[in-house]
Amino acid sequence: MFNKSALLALLVAVLLGISAIGPHLQRYVRVAGVFRQPRNTLVPNADHLLYIDDTVHCEDISYHRESNQLFLACEDNPEGRFQWLPPVALFRNSSRAEHNRGSIHVIDPQVRRRKQTPSACRPSML
Amino acid sequence: MNWQTKSSRRLEFVNFSGPFNTHGIDVISDPDSTKPAVYIFAVNHVPDPSTCAGSTTHQDCVWRSSSRVEVFHHILGSTTVSHVRSVAHPLISTPNDVLARDPYSFYVTNDYFYKEGPLRQLELMFWPARWSTTIFVEFQRDSPPSATDGVTAKVALEGLYNQNGLSRGRKGEIIIGRAGAGAVEIGHISAENDTISVVDTLYMDSTVDNPSYFTDPYADEMFDGSGYVIAGLARAIDILDTTTKPEALDGSMVWFIPTRPKDNRGVIKASDVTPRLIFEDDGKRLRFATTAVLVGIDPKLEGGQRWAWLFVTGLYSKAAVAVKVNLETFV
Secondary structure, eight states, X not given: OOOHHHHHHHHHHHHHHHHHHHHHHHHHHHHHTXXXXXXXXXXXXXXXXXXXXXXXXXEEEEEETTTTEEEEEEOOOTTGGGTEEGGGTEESOXXXXXXXXXXXXXXXXXXXXXXXXXXXXXXXXX | OEEEEEOEEEOEXXXXXXXXXXXXXXXXXXXXXXXXXXXXXXXXXXXXXGGGTTOOSTTTSOOEEOOEXXXXXXXXXXXXXXXXXXXXXXXXXXXXXXXXXXXXXXXXXXXXXXXXXXXXHHHHHOTTOOOEEEEEEEEXXXXXXXXXXXXXXXXXXXXXXXXXXXXXXXXXXXXXXXXXXXXXXXXXXXXXXXXXXXXXXXXXXXXXXXXXXEOOTTOOSSOOOOEEEEEEESOXXXXXXXXXXXXXXXXXXXXXXXXXXXXXXXXXXXXGSOOEEEEEEOSSSSSSEEEEEEEEOOGGGGTTOOEEEEEEEETTOSSOEEEEEEGGGTO
């Protein structure tokens, strides 16, 4: 049915196709992190990594330079997003979302305080 | 064990009872207020009962969203935030992030064309699906009877895959994070018709989300730490599984692209600079980073060294974190 010339042409076309999309496939795999093992930045000084109180599931921050304040939009509810979240097309149960009241938070970058907790220590680095 | 925390202040709503299912946010100064004040623009995914007509319970039918943008006003230093109005329009379909232009207008990204279903799954994974848009919206300030009254909108940018985060870049720039593509578009806004034209593209080796730009307030002739700050996921491939699991870990990567690197003090093309990895985490300290912002620290407080606080937060993070970074390491 196919002579040698036609088969050769088909093979060349396939190889050319693979070579054309190869770089795109490589980038796709790299961006998706398919073969990546997540790592941790070492922060040996405990004063150099702080947790911000009352900032649960805050997707975005806006820095207002004129007042040197950070504004965050926070969900506050640590469970709701795993039941109903349109940005990831998740629609399992909308009852909590109907009454959810997220919030807007303000952070002054210069303010800090020390806090002691009875729960397990959270290491500042791994 | 002691660990330090920074405090956040929660603002009390005035004239707003919700629901408020949050996403992107932007803040601009109020140019007309006698007291220092800001306008706050925030995306709100509002469950819509009309999407389940005839149903009486959430178990019978899961409501879908009629997403919109809320506009608030806040007197700086006060404890309250007052609702000005809701803004909705048919072109605001799958809003992700918002960028205010002035108190009466903003840009908003629609990160996908399809809201759910097999075509949404295809759009999520298939880079040639260039169906996302950035919309320019103008609205009247007066309190309207409905969210759509007095609102006009038009497409400002289209033909790109997965437009997601919006921010201001260097002077005159608007920057758009294209999440799944791991790319940040640098654009200019037309003064004639408010559309956006892309002039440069930055590529990261991870997904990206809400980019930001750090303008170093302590820049001098010797050192300028200004640059783009971009948060993303270490293993985006996992989100197909983790978005329904409160206990899952989604690792994060934060990139920094200096725009005044030490080896080139002139104005540069940002895409010529290799992105630096400024912070990464396996998800135990910070899950699913979506935004990172740098705030400079006065060098006089640091013995002349150039440090900054890197604030990172995420869609599923239990708390935002602040990491102290030495900019001299990354510029």
